[in-house]
Amino acid sequence: MTADTERPVGQDQDVEAVLGQLTLEEKAALSIGGDIWHTAAVERLGIEPIMVSDGPHGLRAQFQTGDHVGLGDSVPATCYPTASALASSWNPDLVRRVGAAIGREALRWQVSVVLGPGVNMKRSPLCGRNFEYLSEDPWLAGELATAMVQGIQSQGVGASLKHFAVNNQETDRMRVSAEVDQRTLREIYLPAFERVIKVAEPWTVMCSYNKINRTYASQHHWLLTEVLREEWGYDGLVMSDWGAVHDRPAAVAAGLDLEMPPLIGHSDVAVVRAVRDGTLPESTLDETVRRVLRLVARSRPARQAEHAFDEDDHHRIAREAARQSAVLLKNSDGLLPVGSPGQRILVIGEFAREPRFQGAGSSQVNPTRIDIPLDELATLAGPDVTVDFVPGYSLEDAASDEGLRAEALTAAREADAVLAFLGLPASAESEGFDRTRLDLPDNQLALLDALQDHRDKVAVILANGSAVRTSTWQHQVSAILECWLSGQAAGGAVAELLLGRANPSGKLAETIPIRLQDNSSYLNFPGGDGIVRYGEGIFIGYRGYDRSEQEVSFPFGHGLSYTSFQISEPSAVVQGSVESGDLIVTITATVTNTGRRGGAEVVQAYVGDPLSIVPRPVRELKAFARVELQPGESADVAMTLDERAFAFWSERLNRWAVEAGEFVISVGSSSRDLAGSTSIMIDAPSVTGPIHRDSTMAEWLADPAAAAMLTADPRIDGALQAMDEPMRAMFGDMPASTVAGFGFLGFDLGALDDMISKLNNDVKETDV
Numbered sequence: 001m002t003a004d005t006e007r008p009v010g011q012d013q014d015v016e017a018v019l020g021q022l023t024l025e026e027k028a029a030l031s032i033g034g035d036i037w038h039t040a041a042v043e044r045l046g047i048e049p050i051m052v053s054d055g056p057h058g059l060r061a062q063f064q065t066g067d068h069v070g071l072g073d074s075v076p077a078t079c080y081p082t083a084s085a086l087a088s089s090w091n092p093d094l095v096r097r098v099g100a101a102i103g104r105e106a107l108r109w110q111v112s113v114v115l116g117p118g119v120n121m122k123r124s125p126l127c128g129r130n131f132e133y134l135s136e137d138p139w140l141a142g143e144l145a146t147a148m149v150q151g152i153q154s155q156g157v158g159a160s161l162k163h164f165a166v167n168n169q170e171t172d173r174m175r176v177s178a179e180v181d182q183r184t185l186r187e188i189y190l191p192a193f194e195r196v197i198k199v200a201e202p203w204t205v206m207c208s209y210n211k212i213n214r215t216y217a218s219q220h221h222w223l224l225t226e227v228l229r230e231e232w233g234y235d236g237l238v239m240s241d242w243g244a245v246h247d248r249p250a251a252v253a254a255g256l257d258l259e260m261p262p263l264i265g266h267s268d269v270a271v272v273r274a275v276r277d278g279t280l281p282e283s284t285l286d287e288t289v290r291r292v293l294r295l296v297a298r299s300r301p302a303r304q305a306e307h308a309f310d311e312d313d314h315h316r317i318a319r320e321a322a323r324q325s326a327v328l329l330k331n332s333d334g335l336l337p338v339g340s341p342g343q344r345i346l347v348i349g350e351f352a353r354e355p356r357f358q359g360a361g362s363s364q365v366n367p368t369r370i371d372i373p374l375d376e377l378a379t380l381a382g383p384d385v386t387v388d389f390v391p392g393y394s395l396e397d398a399a400s401d402e403g404l405r406a407e408a409l410t411a412a413r414e415a416d417a418v419l420a421f422l423g424l425p426a427s428a429e430s431e432g433f434d435r436t437r438l439d440l441p442d443n444q445l446a447l448l449d450a451l452q453d454h455r456d457k458v459a460v461i462l463a464n465g466s467a468v469r470t471s472t473w474q475h476q477v478s479a480i481l482e483c484w485l486s487g488q489a490a491g492g493a494v495a496e497l498l499l500g501r502a503n504p505s506g507k508l509a510e511t512i513p514i515r516l517q518d519n520s521s522y523l524n525f526p527g528g529d530g531i532v533r534y535g536e537g538i539f540i541g542y543r544g545y546d547r548s549e550q551e552v553s554f555p556f557g558h559g560l561s562y563t564s565f566q567i568s569e570p571s572a573v574v575q576g577s578v579e580s581g582d583l584i585v586t587i588t589a590t591v592t593n594t595g596r597r598g599g600a601e602v603v604q605a606y607v608g609d610p611l612s613i614v615p616r617p618v619r620e621l622k623a624f625a626r627v628e629l630q631p632g633e634s635a636d637v638a639m640t641l642d643e644r645a646f647a648f649w650s651e652r653l654n655r656w657a658v659e660a661g662e663f664v665i666s667v668g669s670s671s672r673d674l675a676g677s678t679s680i681m682i683d684a685p686s687v688t689g690p691i692h693r694d695s696t697m698a699e700w701l702a703d704p705a706a707a708a709m710l711t712a713d714p715r716i717d718g719a720l721q722a723m724d725e726p727m728r729a730m731f732g733d734m735p736a737s738t739v740a741g742f743g744f745l746g747f748d749l750g751a752l753d754d755m756i757s758k759l760n761n762d763v764k765e766t767d768v
Contacts, residue, residue, distance in 0.1 A: 015290055015293045015294060015297065016290075018045050018047065018293060019286060019289060019290055019293065021045055022042065022045070022289065024272055024275060024276075024282070024285075025268070025272055026042050027271075027282075027285050027286070027288075027289045028267075028268040028269075028271040028272045028275075028285070029042075029264075029268050030042065030047070030289050030292050030293075031248075031252060031257065031258065031259065031267075031268070031271060031285065031288050031289060031292065032248065032258070032259040032262035032263065032264065032267045032268050032271075033258055033259060033260050033261060033262040034049045034262065035261065035262070036242075036260070036261040037051050037052055037053060037061075037062065038050065038051050038052070039052075039258065039292060039295070039296065040262070047293070047296060048296065050112035050113070050295070050296055050299050050303070051109075051110060051111050051112055051113075052111065052112065052113040052114075052115055052160070052239075052260070053106065053109070053111045053113075053114060053115065054114075054115050054116070054362045054363055055077075055102055055106065055111075055114035055115055055116050055363075056082070056083060056115070056116030056117055056118055056132050056363050057079065057080045057081060057082045057083065057086070057116075057132075057358065057363060057365065057487065058077045058078055058079040058080050058102065058105075058358075058363075058365035058367070058487070059074075059075070059077040059078075059102060059105045059106055059109065059111065059114065059365070060074045060077070060362070060363065060364060060365055060366070061074055061075045061077070061106075061109045061111055062074045062075075063075065063109075073366065074364075074365070074366045075109055075366065076366050076367070076368045077105050077365050077366060077367070077368065078101065078102075078105060078311070078314040078315060078317075078318055078365075078367070078368055078487075078488065079318065079357065079358050079365040079367040079368075079487045079488040080098050080101070080102070080317070080318050080321055080487045080488075081098075081318070081321050081322050081325045081484065081485065081486040081487040081490075082131040082132060082358060082359055082363070082465060082484065082485040082486075082487070083117060083118060083131065083132050083133055083134045084130060084131045084132075084133065084134070084465055084466060084484050084485065084509070084510070085321075085322070085325035085483070085484035085485055085486045085487070086098065086134070086144065086148075086321060086325055087134040087135050087140065087141070087144055087325075087509035087510075088324075088325045088326070088327050088482075088484065088506040088507060088508060088509050088559070089321065089324040089325050089505075089506060089626075090140070090144075090506075090507050090509070090602045090624060090626055091324055091626050092143055092144055092146070092147035093147070094320070094321055094324055095144050095147040095148050095151065096147040096148070096150055096151040096154075097151060097317060098148070098151060098317060098318075098321055099147065099148040099149065099150065099151020099152040099154075099159075100151040100152070100154050100155060101151075101309070101314050101317050102114060102151070102152055103151060103152040103153070103154060103155030103156075103157045104155055104307065104309040104314075105309050105314070106152070106155070106157045107155055107156070107157060107302055107307035107309075108307050108308055108309050110303055111157065112157060112158060112295075112299035112302070112303065113157070113158040113159070113160055113203060113204055113295070113299070114152050114157060114158070114159055114160065115160045115162065115206065116132075116148070116159065116160065116162065116363075117134070117145045117148045117149065117159070117161065117162075118132045118133050118134070118162050118163060119133065119134060119141045119142065119145045119161065119162075119192040119193060119196065120133045120162075120163055120165075120166075120167050120168055120189075120208075121133070121135070121136060121137075121138065121141070121168060121188055121189055121192070121540060121541075122135060122136040122168075122466070122510050122540075122541065123136075123168040123169070123521050123525070123534070123540050124168070124169065124434075124519055124521040124522075124525040124526075125435075125438060125466050125467040125510070125513070125516070125519060126169075126434050126435040126436070126438070126466075126516070126525060126526075127168055127169050127170060127434055127435075127466065128169075128170040128429050128430055128431060128432065128433050128434045128435055129170055129359075129361070129430075129431050130429070130465060130466035130467075130510075131359040131429065131465025131466060131484075131485050132359060132363055132431070134192075134509060135509040135510060135541075136509070136510045136511065136540055136541030136542065136556065137509070137541060137542070137556065137620075137621050138187075138188055138189075138190075138191040138192045138195075139191070139192075139195075139620070139621050139622060139623075140509055140621060140624070141192040141509075142191060142192035142193075142194070142195030142196060143195065143624075145161065145192060145195075145196045145200075146195055146196045146199045146200045147200075149161065149196055149200035149201075149202045150200050153200070153201075153202070153203065155302065156299070156301055156302030157299070157302060158202070158203030158204055158295065158298070158299060159200075159202045159203060159204070160202065160203070160204040160205065160206045160239065161193060161196050161197070161202045161204070161205045161206065162205070162206035162208070162241065163206055163207070163208035163209070163217075163241055164193055164205050164206060164207050164208055164217065164223070164224075164228070164238075165185075165189055165190060165193060165207075165208060165212065165217065165223060166178040166180055166185070166189050166208065166210065166212050166217075166534075167208035167209065167210055167217075168189075169434055169525065169526045169527075169532065170431065170432055170433050170434045171433070171434045171526035171527075172526070172527075172530065172532075173209050173210060174209040174210070174243065174244070175209070175210070175211065175530060176210050176211065176526075176527060176530060176531065176532050177210065177211035177212070177213065177214050177530060177531050177532070178210055178211065178212050178213070178532055178534060179213060179214075179531055179532065179533045179534060180212070180213065180534040181534070181537065181651070182649065182651050182654075183537070183538065183614075183648070183649045183650075183651050184534055184537045184538050186649035186656075187538050187648065187649050188538050188540060190227070193205075194232055197228070197232045197233075197234050198232060198233070201236070202236060203236050203237065203295060203298065203299075204236055204237045204238070204239055204258075204295065205228065205234065205236065205237075205238050205239070206238075206239050206240070206241055207220075207223075207224065207238060207239070207240055207241060207244055207256060208241060208244065209241050209243070209244045216244070216246055217244065218240050218241075218244045218245045218246065218251045218254070218256050219245075219246070219247055219250040219251045219253070219254040219256065220254055221253065221254040221255065223254075224238055224254050224255030224256060225254060225255035228255070229255060235291075236291070236295075237257045237258060237291040237292060237294070237295045238255055238256050238257050238258070238291075239256070239257065239258040239259075239260055240256060240258065240259050240260050241260075242260055242261055242362075243261070245259045245263070245267065247270075248263070248266075248267035248268075248270050248271055249270055249271055249273075249274035249279065249280045252271060252274075252280060252284060252285055252288050253280055253284055256288075257288045257291045257292060258288075258292060271285065311368050311369075314368075315368065315369060315488070315489055316489075318487045318488055318489040319371070319489035319492050319493050320493075321486070321487065321489075322483070322486035322487055322489050322490045322492075322493030322494070323493040323496060323497060323502045324505055324506060324600075325483070325484060325486050325506050326481055326482065326483045326484075326486065326493065326494065326497055326504050326506050327481070327482040327484075327504065327506035327507060327508055327558070327559045328479070328480075328481055328482075328504035328506070328559060328560040328561065328562075329470070329474075329480040329481070329482050329508075329512075329554050329558070329559075329560070330474060330477070330478070330479055330480040330560070331478070331479045331560055331562075332456075332478040332479065333456070333478060335417065335456075335457065335459055335478040335479045336459055336479045336481065336497075336498060336500075336562070337497070337498060337499055337500030337562060338416075338417040338419070338459075338498060338499065338500075339380075339381050339385050339498070339499040339500060340385075341384040341385065342384065342385070343385050343386070343416045343417060344385075344386045344388065344414065344415050344416045344417075345377070345381070345385060345386065345387050345388070345415065345416065345417050345418075345419060346388050346389075346390070346408075346411050346412055346414075346415035346417070346418045346419070347373075347374055347377065347387060347388065347389045347390075347419050347421065348389075348390055348391070348392035348408050348411075348412075348418060348419065348420045348421065348447070348451075349391070349392050349393065349420050349421030349422055349444075349461075350391050350392070350393065350394065350395050350421075351373070351421040351422065351423050351461075351463050352372075352373045352374040352377075352389065352419075352421040352461075353372060353373070353374045353375075353389070354395065355370065355371075355372060355373055355463065355490055355491055356423055356424070356425065356426060356463045356485065357370070357463070357485055357486060357487055357488060357490045358485050358487065358488075359426075359429065359430060359431070359465050359485055360426050360429075360430035360431065361430050361431025361432060362431055363431070365488075367487075367488035368488065369488060370488050370491070371488065371489050371490060371491030371492040371493075372491045373421060373461075373490070373491040373494050373495060374387075374389055374491075375491065376491040376492045376494070376495035377419075377494075377495045377498065377499070379495075380492075380495045380496065380499055380501065381495075381499060388411060388415065390404070390407050390408045390411050391404050391407075391408075392404055392405065392407075392408040392420065392447050393405070393441075393443040393444050393446075393447050394443065395425055398442075398443050401443045401446065401447075404447075405446060405447050405450045406450075408447060408450065408451070409450050409451065412451055412454050412457075412458075413454070415457065416457065417457050417459065418451065418454060418457055418458045418459065419459050419461060419498060420447070420448070420451070420458060420459065420460050420461065420477075421461045421463070422440055422444045422447075422448075422460055422461070422462055422463075423440070423444075423462050423463030423464045423468075424440070424441070424463070424464040424465065424468065425441065428441070429464070429465050429466060434526055435466070437469075437516070438467065438468055438469035438513075438515075438516050439468065439469050439472070440468055440469070440473075445472070445473060448460070448473045448476050448477065449473075449476070451476070451477075452476040455475075455476050455477055455478060456478055457478065458476070458477040458478060458479075459477065459478060459479035459480070459481065459498070460473075460477050460479070460480045460481070461481045461483060461494060461498070462480065462481065462482045462483055462484075463483055463484070463485060463486075463490070464482075464484065464485070465484065465485045466510075467510055467511070467512045467513070468512075469512075469513075469514075469515065469516070469553075470512060470553050470554070471513075471514040471515065471553045474553065481494070481497065481498070481504065482506070482508075500562065503561055503562045503563065503597055503598065503599040503600070504559065504560065504561055504562065505559070505561060505599060505600035505601075505602075505626075506559050507557050507558065507559035507602050507604075507669075507670070508554055508555070508556055508557060508558045508559060508670070509556070510541060510556065511541055511542050511545055511552050511554070511555055511556045511671075512552060512553040512554040513545065513550075513552050513553065514550075514551055514552060514553050518545065518550050518552070519544070520536035520539050520540055520541075520543075520544030520545075520548075521534075521536050521540065523535065524536065537615075538615075538616075538617065539617065541556060542555060542556035542557075542617075542671045543617035543618075543620065546617065546618040546619065546671065546672070547615075547617055547618055552672075555670045555671050555672040555673070556621075556670065556671040557602070557604050557621070557668075557669065557670035557671050557673075558669075558670040558672075558673065559602070559669075559670075561595070561597075561599045561600075561601070562595070562597050562599065563593055563594075563595030563596060563597040563598070563599040563631065564593075564594045564595040565591055565592065565593055565594060565595075565599070565601040565629070565669065566591070566592045566594050566675075567589055567590070567591050567592075567601070567603055567667055567668060567669065567675035567676070568589050568590040568591070568592075568675065568676065569589070569675065569676035569677075569678070570587050570588065570589040570605070570665060570666070570667040570675075570676055570677070570678050571587070571588050571589075571678060572585055572586065572587050572588075572665050572678050572680050573585070573586045573588075574680050574681075574682065577683060577684075578643055578658045578660075578682065578683065578684035578685065579683075579684065579685055581643070583642065583643040583646075583658075583682070584640055584641070584642060585640070585641040585642075585645070585646075585665070585680060586638060586639070586640050586641075587605050587623065587638070587639045587640075587641065587665055587667065588636060588637065588638045588639075589603060589636075589637050589667045589675070589676075590634055590635070590636050590637070591603055591627050591629065591634065591635055591637055592629070592632075592633070592634040593629035593630060593631055593632060593633050593634075594632075595631060596631050597631060598628070598629065598630045598631065599628070599629065600626055600627065600628045600629070601626075601627055601629070601669065602624055602625070602626045602627075602669065603624065603625045603626075603627065603637045603639075603667055603668075603669075604621060604623075604624045604667065604668055604669065604670065604671070605621070605622055605623040605624065605639050605641070605665060605666070605667050606619035606620060606621055606622065606665070606666045606667075606668075606671065606674070607619065607620055607622045607641065607645055607646060607663055607664070607665055607666075608620070608663065608664040608665075608666070609646070609648075609659065609661075609662075609663055609664075610662055610663075610664060611661060611662065612648070612659055613659060613687070613688070614648055614650075616648060619664075619666060619671065621671070622641050622645040623639035623640070623641060623645075624639070625637045625639055641665075643656075643658055644656060646658045646663055646682060650687055650689075652689045653687065653689055657687040658682060658684045658687070659684060659687050660682060660683055660684040660685075660686075660687075661681065661682065662679050662680070662681055663679070663680050663681075663682055664677050664678075664679050665677065665678055665679075665680065686703060688702060688703060690759075690760065691703055691706045691756060691759050691760075692756060693735065693736060693737040693749075693752065693753075693756065694735045694736070694737060695735065695736055696732060696733055696734060696735055696736070697731055697732050697733075697734055697735075697736060697739055698732030698733065700736055701720075701732070705759055706755075706759055709755055709758070709759065710755075713746065713747070715745065715746040716745050716746060716747070719744070719745050719746075736752055737749065737752065740752040
């Protein structure tokens with residue numbers, strides 16, 4: 001990225017000229033915003049306020065009232081599928097189009113920054129805000145969030161990548177300390193942010209509420225400056241989540257540019273005082289203000305004209321997004337699609353006529369319209385198909401449910417197909433609190449129990465923001481269509497899918513476990529006493545389930561279709577090298593539509609390192625490609641992997657490292673449905689680090705130069721040869737200094753230091 005000091009703030013002024021005219025008090029004011037949704041203004045210099053607004057899945061712009069938790073009214077806007085749904089499309093092009101549509105609506109209301117997308121990892125399925133997040137996998141989340149940011153910003157509107165970082169629960173979210181090691185941060189919780197920063201260059205980044213290893217994210221210099229700016233090259237603005245700032249001078253020093261909402265008369269006063277008493281350099285504050293001025297400048301062109309958007313067109317985009325986001329989890333005996341002439345379809349469930357299509361909290365959108373699933377089904381099915389309805393369960397008064405179940409059971413006997421619309425009520429998941437269970441509500445489970453004698457004709461259609469447990473009832477039904485919270489056009493989309501006018505193509509972006517206890521975070525979520533320990537390390541989601549060989553209800557990447565696909569064995573070509581920094585591996589496979597309908601398949605590429613010096617997942621997603629094919633049609637898919645796809649974060653070396661040896665590349669339609677694999681060999685410099693006193697004897701013997709030095713001494717070589725396997729294992733785990741202290745190999749600490757000095761000198765000479 002390049003510095004942006006030349007962007008004009010006013011017609012005849014540039015950033016540096018304006019900065020030079022600001023008083024200290026005006027600088028402090030610009031660093032904290034003007035009100036809950038606007039940056040501060042300096043009228044005498046022509047610096048106008050700009051508006052920011054919630055909008056991860058649709059704009060939530062408030063003008064008459066202002067709040068951050070979704071209580072006040074907002075302007076009408078298209079409600080698109082939430083992130084948990086969009087992620088299941090595995091379609092960056094679609095996500096980019098949704099982002100562009102959100103950007104157009106932001107232009108209509110003169111909103112300069114849309115507060116989204118969220119790329120926090122789904123560490124636990126209990127996180128109450130999981131509907132706003134994309135995936136349990138950082139590569140998938142990073143690719144899709146990159147597309148969303150590119151779409152929004154293509155309209156001259158900024159995006160705000162959030163919540164940076166390690167914000168994976170709602171319990172005690174404003175103060176809890178996430179205790180997480182460096183490798184886990186680098187491999188799981190930072191890569192999606194890094195990908196979006198480097199590829200899409202979001203105008204702003206929003207810090208999270210929580211602490212990271214005892215330091216608030218809003219004043220975390222390592223996170224906001226050393227990693228974000230110095231390592232990743234970010235030159236945009238960093239803002240706080242609403243209410244995340246605790247010490248404004250400390251936050252400025254750490255790299256936080258904009259406090260929202262502003263604590264006027266407190267934070268600005270504290271900044272002025274800190275500059276005057278010398279604890280905060282004014283040059284640091286200047287850099288903060290410079291970024292605010294640049295944001296105002298880059299948003300001005302889009303605000304200089306009036307804009308409109310086509311509500312009908314945006315509703316069509318929302319409907320397409322909802323179609324592609326639905327995941328067909330199960331379809332025994334081809335129950336779906338339904339709707340053949342003369343068929344009698346029974347729709348059960350209040351969600352069919354009172355749909356739940358979005359989450360609660362700060363992302364809640366005031367939709368321009370709402371498609372009702374029951375109405376859409378009846379209209380699309382036409383006069384030759386009978387569509388009946390019974391509620392089956394209540395959303396509020398569970399006391400009446402026994403009678404509703406009896407009515408549903410009677411109606412089901414007369415139906416050819418039963419479509420049960422089930423899911424989580426709004427009270428079950430929201431920003432602000434975490435879930436306590438994975439199950440559907442008890443009255444819905446009781447309905448499924450009542451219908452189990454008709455399982456051969458029952459299909460469940462789910463509406464939920466995060467994963468729900470299916471293992472206790474999936475055997476009682478023939479089909480399951482997971483629709484997530486899929487926006488205002490969900491009703492029309494689900495009707496098209498159920499009646500076969502559209503073919504499901506979604507894939508799970510998160511694993512559905514058999515039970516909550518199987519999730520790797522179970523023992524450490526949500527923590528307590530102000531601390532949550534990320535004890536599972538890198539093994540979240542499918543990484544944990546696969547490593548521990550646990551059965552799951554439906555694996556990461558899973559999703560069926562009304563047609564069938566065949567993926568060939570992959571081939572791989574290695575070019576370049578780790579040492580020269582230009583390693584590229586190209587994977588190719590052929591996918592064929594072997595069924596009778598047109599459809600889309602997602603070819604997923606996973607990388608595994610069978611032998612490693614550190615614990616690694618069995619396989620990790622590193623590339624994917626969505627392919628649309630007609631019956632009998634084939635397509636060749638090529639995916640490229642760079643060095644990072646094979647690397648792990650070495651805490652010893654404090655950098656990304658690739659271990660030399662064999663890697664296994666697998667392709668398939670889920671993390672567990674693999675069509676084939678191929679092995680490649682990668683040559684790379686040693687990642688064991690420099691040999692020193694505390695290097696184990698196994699590490700000495702694994703290093704060619706060190707091993708040669710040891711075995712050159714006949715006494716040492718003879719002793720090594722005489723060791724049996726148990727002794728060699730025990731010996732290999734000993735630090736060299738301990739072995740030298742024992743003296744049984746014939747060298748002492750002085751001789752050890754001589755060998756280390758000789759090794760290091762040889763390395764330096766070789767490097768030169």
